[in-house]
Amino acid sequence: MDAAIRKLIVGNWKMNGLGGSLSEVSRLVELLAEKPVQADVVICPPATLIERAAAIALPAGIAVGGQDCHDAPAGAHTGDISAAMLADCGARYVIVGHSERRTNHGESDAIVAAKAGAAIAAGLIPIICVGETEPQRLAGNHLEVVSRQLRDSVPPAAADHDFLLAYEPVWAIGTGRTPTEPDVGAMHAEIRKGLRDRFATTGDRVPILYGGSVKPANAGSLLAIESVNGALVGGASLLANDFFAIISAS
Ligand code: PGA
Numbered sequence: 285m286d287a288a289i290r291k292l293i294v295g296n297w298k299m300n301g302l303g304g305s306l307s308e309v310s311r312l313v314e315l316l317a318e319k320p321v322q323a324d325v326v327i328c329p330p331a332t333l334i335e336r337a338a339a340i341a342l343p344a345g346i347a348v349g350g351q352d353c354h355d356a357p358a359g360a361h362t363g364d365i366s367a368a369m370l371a372d373c374g375a376r377y378v379i380v381g382h383s384e385r386r387t388n389h390g391e392s393d394a395i396v397a398a399k400a401g402a403a404i405a406a407g408l409i410p411i412i413c414v415g416e417t418e419p420q421r422l423a424g425n426h427l428e429v430v431s432r433q434l435r436d437s438v439p440p441a442a443a444d445h446d447f448l449l450a451y452e453p454v455w456a457i458g459t460g461r462t463p464t465e466p467d468v469g470a471m472h473a474e475i476r477k478g479l480r481d482r483f484a485t486t487g488d489r490v491p492i493l494y495g496g497s498v499k500p501a502n503a504g505s506l507l508a509i510e511s512v513n514g515a516l517v518g519g520a521s522l523l524a525n526d527f528f529a530i531i532s533a534s
Pocket of ligand 1: 457496497516517518519
């Protein structure tokens with residue numbers, strides 16, 4: 285079943301990148317033209333670069349996404365960006381509920397669900413992030429924590445719209461540490477079960493990405509895990525050569 289889901293590799297640039305960094309997008313386009321790959325590719329640059337990145341990426345079949353959106357369609361929210369604004373710049377995806385948003389901006393599951401709903405309403409595909417902290421894993425609560433996040437961060441509107449799940453253990457993000465392959469497999473299986481229970485007709489085909497210290501060196505083994513349908517890549521997506529090595533490993 286999972287094997288039928290096309291792999292998707294998403295690069296999350298976080299708060300990195302100025303105009304000059306677009307040369308990495310151009311380089312990625314070149315690399316993909318030289319050696320076509322099996323996976324679909326998405327780049328999520330900072331909002332300031334979405335439109336310029338899209339101009340380079342979209343003609344080459346690389347999609348572009350935002351890293352966050354507000355849950356309202358418009359209004360008095362200084363500094364925020366709506367899902368429709370992202371779509372207007374050429375984005376097709378948006379990450380919501382990344383652990384850095386949950387931690388740095390106090391975003392609850394309810395806010396994440398509202399943002400995912402806003403993304404769907406604007407025609408975007410939300411990439412909804414979940415993942416346990418290190419104390420939660422050490423206490424053995426990780427499956428329960430992630431199941432609860434899954435239940436509360438995925439909005440009802442997701443029942444008949446495309447969306448993705450990204451499992452990102454908080455302790456693996458930017459640390460160079462990853463869970464064991466059996467641990468990733470067990471968590472993805474739990475997420476798949478939660479999706480099937482909730483969405484009888486679509487739960488089988490929602491892609492579940494793994495994220496957290498995905499690098500060229502470990503991408504092959506992580507992406508080979510049966511229940512892993514792709515990767516959400518932070519640091520290693522900033523340089524086209526590294527990101528391409530990860531994409532090619534799928
Ligand atoms: P990392 O980040 O690949 O740098 O660990 C992943 C993420 O936060 O999406």
